Amino acid sequence: MDPLKALADAERKPYWLDEDPFEPEPLPRIFGHTQADLAIVGGGFSGLWTALLAKERDPGRDVVLLEGQRVGWAATGRNGGFCHASLTHGLANGLERWPYEIADLHRLGVENFNAIEETIARYGIDCSFERTGELNVATEEWQLDEMSEVHTIGRELGADIEYLDRDQVRAEVNSPTYIAGVWERGDCAMIDPARLAWGLRLACLRLGVRIYEHSPIKHIVKDGTALRLTAPYGTVRANRVALGTGAFSPLLRRLRHYLAPVYDYALMTEPLTTEQLASIGWKNRQGMGDSANQFHYYRLTDDNSILWGGYDAIYYNGGRVKIGYDQRDATFLTLAEHFYETFPQLEDVRFSHKWGGLIDTCSRFSAFYGTGYGSRLAYAVGYTGLGVAATRFGANVMLDLLDGLDTERTRLRMVREKPVPFPPEPIRSGVIQLTRWSLARADANGGRRNLWLRTLDRFGLGFDS
Numbered sequence: 001m002d003p004l005k006a007l008a009d010a011e012r013k014p015y016w017l018d019e020d021p022f023e024p025e026p027l028p029r030i031f032g033h034t035q036a037d038l039a040i041v042g043g044g045f046s047g048l049w050t051a052l053l054a055k056e057r058d059p060g061r062d063v064v065l066l067e068g069q070r071v072g073w074a075a076t077g078r079n080g081g082f083c084h085a086s087l088t089h090g091l092a093n094g095l096e097r098w099p100y101e102i103a104d105l106h107r108l109g110v111e112n113f114n115a116i117e118e119t120i121a122r123y124g125i126d127c128s129f130e131r132t133g134e135l136n137v138a139t140e141e142w143q144l145d146e147m148s149e150v151h152t153i154g155r156e157l158g159a160d161i162e163y164l165d166r167d168q169v170r171a172e173v174n175s176p177t178y179i180a181g182v183w184e185r186g187d188c189a190m191i192d193p194a195r196l197a198w199g200l201r202l203a204c205l206r207l208g209v210r211i212y213e214h215s216p217i218k219h220i221v222k223d224g225t226a227l228r229l230t231a232p233y234g235t236v237r238a239n240r241v242a243l244g245t246g247a248f249s250p251l252l253r254r255l256r257h258y259l260a261p262v263y264d265y266a267l268m269t270e271p272l273t274t275e276q277l278a279s280i281g282w283k284n285r286q287g288m289g290d291s292a293n294q295f296h297y298y299r300l301t302d303d304n305s306i307l308w309g310g311y312d313a314i315y316y317n318g319g320r321v322k323i324g325y326d327q328r329d330a331t332f333l334t335l336a337e338h339f340y341e342t343f344p345q346l347e348d349v350r351f352s353h354k355w356g357g358l359i360d361t362c363s364r365f366s367a368f369y370g371t372g373y374g375s376r377l378a379y380a381v382g383y384t385g386l387g388v389a390a391t392r393f394g395a396n397v398m399l400d401l402l403d404g405l406d407t408e409r410t411r412l413r414m415v416r417e418k419p420v421p422f423p424p425e426p427i428r429s430g431v432i433q434l435t436r437w438s439l440a441r442a443d444a445n446g447g448r449r450n451l452w453l454r455t456l457d458r459f460g461l462g463f464d465s
Ligand SMILES: Cc1cc2nc3c(=O)[nH]c(=O)nc-3n(C[C@H](O)[C@H](O)[C@H](O)COP(=O)(O)OP(=O)(O)OC[C@H]3O[C@@H](n4cnc5c(N)ncnc54)[C@H](O)[C@@H]3O)c2cc1C
Pocket: 041, 042, 043, 044, 045, 046, 047, 066, 067, 068, 069, 070, 071, 072, 073, 074, 075, 076, 077, 078, 079, 080, 081, 082, 083, 084, 215, 216, 217, 218, 244, 245, 246, 247, 248, 249, 251, 264, 265, 266, 309, 356, 357, 358, 359, 383, 384, 385, 386, 387, 388, 389, 390, 391
């Protein structure tokens, strides 16, 4: 089908947030003054996990969560729903940056992932958690080396991981573009992210967390031994503050050096018929990803629609963030074209939704952590497109730091080290656009990396989504 026609009637909204019967009623905004032991800014996965774990650790702790819009409306409610155990944006990235720590990072990631599954069951959260694993496919010869390396290291770390040759991978999911694959069977689940966020929100409310929506915090100042947070119609005085503000302008100025807001986009198809699904196989319903620098991720939903996202990661010069930027027709068209190239059998399938969302990219592609205001405030940001599960680990790190605890988590180099900062604007825009252009050229040239990318590699820097 002509991709333009296939996209013509698609709703311009995130599928997960569109008229879902599970969507809860809005909560009030903050009016007047209140006090709390812990104030959390941001109602995405980061803030929600922090609130839940804070109450689980100490039910007597008075916890307030302040969300600028609606809980789960941002990246949390519009992502691919890959709940992956990795804390390091994948094994290859973790191995490159923390080779001596990767075994611990892998174990901690799996423990965190298992705890998410257990929490979902314990609170009865209906978010279609399906432990399908993730199947990464190679579509070009040059991608095979890294794929073999990930497979070997994964096995050494004890992961349930399998290398599939061309016939085996196509027997799992049938695309003429696949030449091999690595299936991480155990440590990744597909979820409905909005329903997980709403479920966590309800669990927090039941444990006594006070949640205020439409309550953007404008600034934070010291107030004696505590901190004061100011929203348009109210203030909170809190002994401790946790920031889970994702890609949005951080309330701690110094974090701006490390974060770049990047838009990532996705499409949803209409539900596949039984025959259409049979034409591509996919009986094991794995999350899928391909292996170019500009990669796609895709998965099935409950009703056998396909979410198809990634490829373009757009940085608007100057780090601009605007509501309208979550729609980009040129990217939707590219994504639709790639969808039909991957699955020519599905040429009759149309798209029902098209949307984008903001990712908090940093130069090491995985979250960084720290404190401010004399350790009264903690932050965990920079998840760069793999934060569905890792935000729970980040929440635990923030609570460890705020409680002054010396734990295995806080001793990790990954937790103690910061990423290399991005240069200031306008150089930052130039550097990011040059890197994006170079990555696209590498994909087009058999993976060959130009001088610019090789220089960045030498310093462990890069750009990813
Ligand atoms: C299209 C897309 C696909 C993705 N796919 C995946 C995937 O498949 N798997 C995966 O692991 N990750 C994925 N991600 C990334 C993942 O969604 C994020 O890492 C994760 O949701 C981050 O959660 P968060 O709470 O840190 O940030 P967010 O969800 O962005 O939440 C931050 C919240 O803070 C609020 N806020 C900000 N500033 C203030 C303030 N001053 N006052 C009050 N509130 C404030 C915002 O309104 C927002 O609700 C994807 C992201 C996108 C955009």
